[in-house]
Amino acid sequence: MTDLRSADLPASTTLSSTLVARLRTAIMNGELVPGAKLVLDRMRASYGVSLSPLREALCRLESEGLVEIVDQRGYRVAPVSRDNLAEVIRLRAELEGLAAREAIAHGDAAWEGRVLSAHHQLTRCQRGSRSPGEQEAWERAHRAFHAELISACRMPMLQQFCETLHDQGDRYRRIFLKDHTPDPHVPAEHAAIAQAMIERRAEDAVGLLRDHIERTGRKIMAALCP
Amino acid sequence: MTDLRSADLPASTTLSSTLVARLRTAIMNGELVPGAKLVLDRMRASYGVSLSPLREALCRLESEGLVEIVDQRGYRVAPVSRDNLAEVIRLRAELEGLAAREAIAHGDAAWEGRVLSAHHQLTRCQRGSRSPGEQEAWERAHRAFHAELISACRMPMLQQFCETLHDQGDRYRRIFLKDHTPDPHVPAEHAAIAQAMIERRAEDAVGLLRDHIERTGRKIMAALCP
DNA sequence: TTTTTTAAAATCATCGATTTATTTATTTAC
DNA sequence: GTAAATAAATAAATCGATGATTTTAAAAAA
Numbered sequence: 327m328t329d330l331r332s333a334d335l336p337a338s339t340t341l342s343s344t345l346v347a348r349l350r351t352a353i354m355n356g357e358l359v360p361g362a363k364l365v366l367d368r369m370r371a372s373y374g375v376s377l378s379p380l381r382e383a384l385c386r387l388e389s390e391g392l393v394e395i396v397d398q399r400g401y402r403v404a405p406v407s408r409d410n411l412a413e414v415i416r417l418r419a420e421l422e423g424l425a426a427r428e429a430i431a432h433g434d435a436a437w438e439g440r441v442l443s444a445h446h447q448l449t450r451c452q453r454g455s456r457s458p459g460e461q462e463a464w465e466r467a468h469r470a471f472h473a474e475l476i477s478a479c480r481m482p483m484l485q486q487f488c489e490t491l492h493d494q495g496d497r498y499r500r501i502f503l504k505d506h507t508p509d510p511h512v513p514a515e516h517a518a519i520a521q522a523m524i525e526r527r528a529e530d531a532v533g534l535l536r537d538h539i540e541r542t543g544r545k546i547m548a549a550l551c552p
Numbered sequence: 553m554t555d556l557r558s559a560d561l562p563a564s565t566t567l568s569s570t571l572v573a574r575l576r577t578a579i580m581n582g583e584l585v586p587g588a589k590l591v592l593d594r595m596r597a598s599y600g601v602s603l604s605p606l607r608e609a610l611c612r613l614e615s616e617g618l619v620e621i622v623d624q625r626g627y628r629v630a631p632v633s634r635d636n637l638a639e640v641i642r643l644r645a646e647l648e649g650l651a652a653r654e655a656i657a658h659g660d661a662a663w664e665g666r667v668l669s670a671h672h673q674l675t676r677c678q679r680g681s682r683s684p685g686e687q688e689a690w691e692r693a694h695r696a697f698h699a700e701l702i703s704a705c706r707m708p709m710l711q712q713f714c715e716t717l718h719d720q721g722d723r724y725r726r727i728f729l730k731d732h733t734p735d736p737h738v739p740a741e742h743a744a745i746a747q748a749m750i751e752r753r754a755e756d757a758v759g760l761l762r763d764h765i766e767r768t769g770r771k772i773m774a775a776l777c778p
Numbered sequence: 779t780t781t782t783t784t785a786a787a788a789t790c791a792t793c794g795a796t797t798t799a800t801t802t803a804t805t806t807a808c
Numbered sequence: 809g810t811a812a813a814t815a816a817a818t819a820a821a822t823c824g825a826t827g828a829t830t831t832t833a834a835a836a837a838a
Contacts, residue, residue, distance in 0.1 A: 339623070340623045340624055340790090340791065340792095341791075341792070342623075342791080342792095343623055365818095365819070365820095366819070366820065367818090367819065367820090375792085375793090376791095376792055376793045376794075377792095377793085377794090377820090377821090378604060378607070378791075378792055378793070379791075379792065379793095381604070381608060381820095381821090382607060382608070382611055382791095385608060385611040385612060385615075386611060386615075388615070389612075389614070389615030391709070397565070397566045397568075397569055397820095397821095398566055398798090398799060398800070398819095398820065398821075399799090399800075399801095399819095399820080400800095400819070400820065401820095409706075410709075413707045413708070413709055413710065414709070416707070417707070417709060417710060420650060424646060480635075481639045481642070481643070482639070483617070483636075483639055483640070483643060483717075484639065484643060487713060491709075566799095566820090566821065566822095567821070567822070568821080568822095591788090591789070591790095592789070592790065593788085593789065593790090601822080601823090602821095602822055602823045602824075603790090603791090603822095603823085603824090604821070604822055604823070605821075605822065605823095607790095607791090608821090623790095623791095624789095624790060624791075624828085624829060624830070625789095625790080625829090625830070625831095626789070626790065626830095627790095
């Protein structure tokens with residue numbers, strides 16, 4: 327899956343890939359609201375592209391669970407629901423836990439360094455959304471941090487699953503916690519997780535990670551439900 | 553994700569979806585060999601379709617992990633490797649185990665009935681590939697059986713993950729165990745798993761399922777490696 | 779011989795137009 | 809008044825052609 331977020335080479339960028347990035351951002355931020363119908367002709371006009379790259383982009387976003395496609399009946403932004411959020415949280419806790427355990431088992435000193443670095447960069451970002459730019463920088467650093475934690479697990483498919491689940495959860499957070507003040511516990515949780523990972527305290531790390539995922543998940547759930 | 557394998561309504565079938573089914577079968581059977589380049593123009597000719605549905609089909613197959621896409625550089629059948637097989641087996645064991653546990657917790661009598669029925673139908677299929685048709689019938693029943701075991705887990709994304717992983721593993725089996733005699737232990741394992749699931753013996757069921765997945769996985773690994 | 783440059787061929791990406799299917803609106807029968 | 813049938817409008821699916829990029833093959837330079 328091509329991913330413009332990972333800061334790899336700008337590379338030869340295809341129109342579809344650019345679109346994937348733009349649409350993903352729009353969906354994750356709730357600008358394209360959950361459940362909204364995505365009429366191809368209208369999008370073609372508003373994004374100034376033809377149908378082919380648009381279809382391709384939407385197809386890729388379907389595999390990330392951000393878009394739903396029904397044959398001959400079109401596209402819509404993936405809807406949100408209590409059940410879906412619950413599953414995302416549950417699966418994230420399980421799969422990131424598994425991945426973290428493997429990363430601790432296989433990670434080397436370079437990995438420790440990357441975790442440390444990613445955590446440091448995260449602490450340098452301001453969470454309280456001053457400017458949208460700063461908020462976006464925090465989101466990027468946050469994503470990178472969580473990805474780095476499991477980057478040494480040697481299970482690329484599992485990493486992919488985790489990334490997908492993380493994105494899904496993030497969408498809920500961005501939509502339903504949009505104007506909440508930043509959770510004050512989060513920075514300490516991140517620090518504790520990073521610390522435990524680097525010190526190879528597997529049980530601690532997995533426990534802390536699970537708690538972090540489940541606690542933040544419950545906050546979103548509380549905002550979503552009633 | 554549209555799926556022609558589930559025997560739902562023939563429905564209004566789009567060309568892309570038909571192609572997905574055809575290509576998936578071809579890839580899973582090894583007719584399209586792992587790593588092979590999929591040149592659009594050539595495929596367009598041999599399948600008698602235009603580029604649009606072809607691209608779309610390949611895009612969908614990428615999300616199933618059966619095709620690899622690189623921007624501006626084309627499509628290829630997903631390669632196989634020892635590491636990938638190991639990850640597929642490991643993840644299948646973990647995720648199907650989790651799903652089975654949930655299914656046992658949530659399943660009702662109707663689910664028990666479906667499991668029983670799926671298992672019965674599986675026993676009615678001949679494994680020793682007499683005709684390709686009979687072999688294909690067994691494959692279908694086998695897939696349906698494993699899907700039914702976890703159908704009550706109330707976690708659609710997890711079910712999707714499991715289906716993808718099952719397909720991936722099946723491809724290895726079909727390719728590398730093509731001319732092996734059917735594994736004689738498998739029918740008893742299936743029976744034991746179904747029995748334990750229905751009787752709600754969670755630990756037994758998950759253990760048996762894991763063993764089944766890992767044991768058959770090792771057989772494939774042995775054929776793949778040296 | 780090996781490497782670099784250049785040119786040609788192959789192949790992918792994108793477009794605009796056409797065909798097909800679905801949805802909505804309208805009519806007709808009961 | 810409701811329900812089935814039909815017609816019009818909307819939107820998706822597909823096609824064939826055109827424009828970019830990459831790969832290859834060949835030629836030139838080191």
